[in-house]
Amino acid sequence: MNDNRILFIYPKIKNKPDLKTYAPMAFMYIAAYLENNNYITELVDTRIADFDYKILKEKLSKNPLYAGITAISGFQVKDGMAIAEFIKRFDCNIPVVWGGLHGSLIPEDILANCCVDVVAIGEGEKIAVDLADYFSGKLRNSLDEITNIAYRKGEKIFFTKKKDFATLTQRPMPAWHLIKDNIDNYVIDGSIDILTSRGCPHKCRFCYNESYHKRKWRGRTTEDVLKEVDWVASNMKILIKKINFIDDNFFTNRKRALNICRGVSKKRLTMHVDIRCDYVSKSLLEEIYSYGVNDFYFGIESGSQKVLDLMHKGISVQNIKNTIDIMKQYVIKSVFSFIIGYPGEELVDLLKTLSIARDIYRNIRGASILMNIFTIYPGTYFYNQFKKRLKSYGADSYNWETARNKFWINNKAHLESICTLFRFLNFSPDIIYSGKLKKAISNALHVISKFRVRHGFFNFLVEFRIANYFIQRRSQ
Ligand code: B12
Numbered sequence: 053m054n055d056n057r058i059l060f061i062y063p064k065i066k067n068k069p070d071l072k073t074y075a076p077m078a079f080m081y082i083a084a085y086l087e088n089n090n091y092i093t094e095l096v097d098t099r100i101a102d103f104d105y106k107i108l109k110e111k112l113s114k115n116p117l118y119a120g121i122t123a124i125s126g127f128q129v130k131d132g133m134a135i136a137e138f139i140k141r142f143d144c145n146i147p148v149v150w151g152g153l154h155g156s157l158i159p160e161d162i163l164a165n166c167c168v169d170v171v172a173i174g175e176g177e178k179i180a181v182d183l184a185d186y187f188s189g190k191l192r193n194s195l196d197e198i199t200n201i202a203y204r205k206g207e208k209i210f211f212t213k214k215k216d217f218a219t220l221t222q223r224p225m226p227a228w229h230l231i232k233d234n235i236d237n238y239v240i241d242g243s244i245d246i247l248t249s250r251g252c253p254h255k256c257r258f259c260y261n262e263s264y265h266k267r268k269w270r271g272r273t274t275e276d277v278l279k280e281v282d283w284v285a286s287n288m289k290i291l292i293k294k295i296n297f298i299d300d301n302f303f304t305n306r307k308r309a310l311n312i313c314r315g316v317s318k319k320r321l322t323m324h325v326d327i328r329c330d331y332v333s334k335s336l337l338e339e340i341y342s343y344g345v346n347d348f349y350f351g352i353e354s355g356s357q358k359v360l361d362l363m364h365k366g367i368s369v370q371n372i373k374n375t376i377d378i379m380k381q382y383v384i385k386s387v388f389s390f391i392i393g394y395p396g397e398e399l400v401d402l403l404k405t406l407s408i409a410r411d412i413y414r415n416i417r418g419a420s421i422l423m424n425i426f427t428i429y430p431g432t433y434f435y436n437q438f439k440k441r442l443k444s445y446g447a448d449s450y451n452w453e454t455a456r457n458k459f460w461i462n463n464k465a466h467l468e469s470i471c472t473l474f475r476f477l478n479f480s481p482d483i484i485y486s487g488k489l490k491k492a493i494s495n496a497l498h499v500i501s502k503f504r505v506r507h508g509f510f511n512f513l514v515e516f517r518i519a520n521y522f523i524q525r526r527s528q
């Protein structure tokens with residue numbers, strides 16, 4: 053076994069590779085810590101197009117201390133399991149460590165696969181170093197001495213002591229230098245991801261935050277963030293034009309967020325931010341726009357106050373309307389995201405949501421609408437309520453997507469057609485078909501979706517039902 057090398061693997065997000073993807077943030081944060089402790093880290097990112105199992109074999113032949121796999125709920129877990137099995141078939145002595153949100157929230161599901169030895173629960177920086185010390189035999193005689201993990205010994209699963217999350221100050225900068233040569237894979241139209249904080253003080257019932265971060269928000273200092281932005285903008289072979297803040301809630305501390313935006317503007321970069329509608333005001337948007345924030349994401353979720361309240365979203369329909377009114381004055385890129393099919397939503401609520409979506413489409417230039425059917429993710433309110441039932445539908449870590457059985461919805465086909473309609477409206481790249489006939493059909497559906505949204509015709513969506521059938525068949 054190599055005494056100081058750790059291999060980190062990102063499984064695929066969907067059953068085909070992406071041309072470009074999000075920066076491997078978990079890897080970079082963890083690698084920085086490992087490097088500080090004299091370990092060498094290597095990355096295999098299967099999400100990107102040129103991945104081949106040969107690459108994985110080659111890295112495994114170097115006998116890493118352990119192989120770390122990261123995954124969020126969905127296909128990535130399924131692919132991660134296949135990778136864990138591949139590793140054990142290649143060399144059953146290489147320990148497999150699993151991390152990320154999904155495993156942190158339901159570690160026992162992950163450890164049900166005997167190819168995974170340890171699950172890191174929560175933040176991984178310290179755990180990764182502790183495990184490296186353990187597997188190299190340098191420190192610690194037993195896994196029990198490492199906090200925040202679950203591990204399997206034979207048939208039994210053990211949980212070690214829990215420790216609270218640490219602060220985000222005085223940490224090494226994420227190890228961008230390790231992906232510098234492959235940065236082309238992670239820069240989308242000149243924009244690069246930066247994470248400035250973790251957690252969120254709100255308690256939306258569909259979100260992992262309440263159970264994972266316990267409503268605690270931790271931010272990095274403005275200076276620390278700007279140092280990273282500076283490094284990234286100056287050291288990449290690709291011209292970086294925009295910073296994509298991927299925080300759960302960037303504006304939790306408004307003063308800090310504004311200082312960061314002001315600082316980034318001095319570096320002549322533009323920015324993308326997510327912002328809650330109850331935080332929005334004309335003066336705030338004007339100020340951040342003047343700093344170069346020209347790309348927004350708003351979690352609208354629903355046009356019905358009743359559903360917003362059921363979600364514990366903590367915003368009002370009036371907040372949403374104000375946001376829309378302000379955004380009507382700009383011609384900038386913005387995404388408005390909706391959830392339909394939430395438990396308790398009735399037809400009248402759905403119609404309110406569609407009416408808001410229509411208003412956005414008709415009046416905000418540069419806006420895209422994301423319409424998704426509610427999915428129950430681990431660690432959320434409904435997961436705890438319906439755990440048994442979800443499992444009986446096969447919604448386990450191996451095949452999370454079967455949670456899409458959505459047993460609480462009785463008009464599923466109609467809701468799916470609505471989502472498909474909005475995908476065609478945006479012309480999402482993943483539904484543009486190749487081939488002349490397919491492209492012509494796609495174009496026609498795009499035109500029909502525009503017409504339907506403009507005039508508010510959301511009944512008898514036969515054409516999108518048929519499209520849906522083919523899209524689902526294609527992705528199987
Ligand atoms: C980038 C991103 C993506 C990327 C892919 C990320 C990836 N892993 O490949 C894309 C855009 C593809 C994506 C897609 C989706 N995403 Co997303 N995404 C994010 C985002 C914005 C940032 C993730 C990130 O890099 N975080 C920063 C790093 C540092 O944190 P981390 O990954 O948790 O890693 C830490 C620990 O978990 C741990 N750790 C992680 N891995 C490992 C491995 C080892 C070995 C160890 C020891 C430790 C460890 O240590 C790390 C450092 O402390 C988060 C929001 C957020 N702010 O986190 C949402 C988030 C993860 N996404 C979410 C969702 C819901 C989705 C979608 C389902 C959305 C949708 N409706 O389609 C899809 C999934 C699609 C699919 N087919 O499955 C949810 C949570 C989902 C869940 N339960 O896992 C989040 C939290 C957003 C939210 N607030 O709801 N996403």
Ligand code: SF4
Nearest residue numbers: 252254256259261300
């Ligand atoms: S505001 Fe966003 S990040 Fe915070 S709990 Fe709600 S959905 Fe999650």
